[in-house]
Amino acid sequence: MGLVAVMSLKSLCTVAGRRLLDSILPPLCLGCGEIVETPGALCASCWPDFSFISAPHCACCGTPFAEDLGENALCVSCLGRRPRFRRARAALVYDARSRRLILPFKHGDRTDLARACGAWMARAGGDLLAEADLIVPVPLHWRRLFTRRYNQALLLARSVARQGEARLAPDLLRRSRWTGSQAGLVAKQRRSNVREAFDVHPRWRRALAGKTVLLVDDVLTTGATVEACARVLDRGGARHVDVLTLARVVRPAL
Ligand SMILES: [Zn+2]
Numbered sequence: 330m331g332l333v334a335v336m337s338l339k340s341l342c343t344v345a346g347r348r349l350l351d352s353i354l355p356p357l358c359l360g361c362g363e364i365v366e367t368p369g370a371l372c373a374s375c376w377p378d379f380s381f382i383s384a385p386h387c388a389c390c391g392t393p394f395a396e397d398l399g400e401n402a403l404c405v406s407c408l409g410r411r412p413r414f415r416r417a418r419a420a421l422v423y424d425a426r427s428r429r430l431i432l433p434f435k436h437g438d439r440t441d442l443a444r445a446c447g448a449w450m451a452r453a454g455g456d457l458l459a460e461a462d463l464i465v466p467v468p469l470h471w472r473r474l475f476t477r478r479y480n481q482a483l484l485l486a487r488s489v490a491r492q493g494e495a496r497l498a499p500d501l502l503r504r505s506r507w508t509g510s511q512a513g514l515v516a517k518q519r520r521s522n523v524r525e526a527f528d529v530h531p532r533w534r535r536a537l538a539g540k541t542v543l544l545v546d547d548v549l550t551t552g553a554t555v556e557a558c559a560r561v562l563d564r565g566g567a568r569h570v571d572v573l574t575l576a577r578v579v580r581p582a583l
């Protein structure tokens with residue numbers, strides 16, 4: 330069967346059908362669809378195109394640095410204002426290349442990408458995962474869940490949880506207020522838009538007290554959403570809140 334036929338067959342199938350096909354057909358590169366040796370891998374020519382984030386980076390928010398400034402160095406933004414979370418890490422820079430992987434995952438039902446993405450995230454946030462007690466996805470409002478049918482942050486959180494010992498708390502946070510889209514809003518507007526949008530589900534209140542939480546989302550843009558979540562978790566008695574995302578926006582250094 331030709332490669333194009335394999336790919337179109339896979340994209341036509343339901344998740345269950347695709348899983349079945351994946352077990353019969355050769356694994357394909359997540360970037361371009363070339364045949365690779367192991368499922369969830371990138372081929373040799375796609376690998377360098379993806380901007381994986383590694384040290385050196387800001388000790389707090391994880392913004393990559395061009396040069397090593399020491400283990401505890403902070404970026405200009407964190408020096409000016411410390412975020413509500415303790416540390417944030419991301420696997421990939423959110424750029425044209427990673428967007429081509431993330432958008433189909435987010436909107437196009439490529440839920441099969443969660444496994445590989447979770448493994449990348451666990452690698453990028455190894456320290457955070459090792460210290461976490463609870464893994465909490467950023468929730469979607471039910472209206473958005475209704476149209477999208479799945480919460481991509483939950484799929485990532487589940488996949489990250491498989492790589493460590495921490496307990497997955499899928500519904501610990503609830504999005505109680507409809508905030509619409511954050512797209513097109515600047516940082517300050519985003520912060521006020523999501524303020525008070527989240528709360529802790531009553532059945533998790535006791536389990537949260539004194540725990541270190543690893544908050545999981547797909548993309549970190551300004552950090553407004555995860556900071557709103559971190560504030561609620563803080564108030565709920567969490568000991569620390571760390572953030573792990575699949576990708577993050579990286580602004581050019583000033
Ligand atoms: Zn490839």
Ligand SMILES: [Zn+2]
Pocket residue numbers: 387388389390391392403404405406407408
């Ligand atoms: Zn920083």
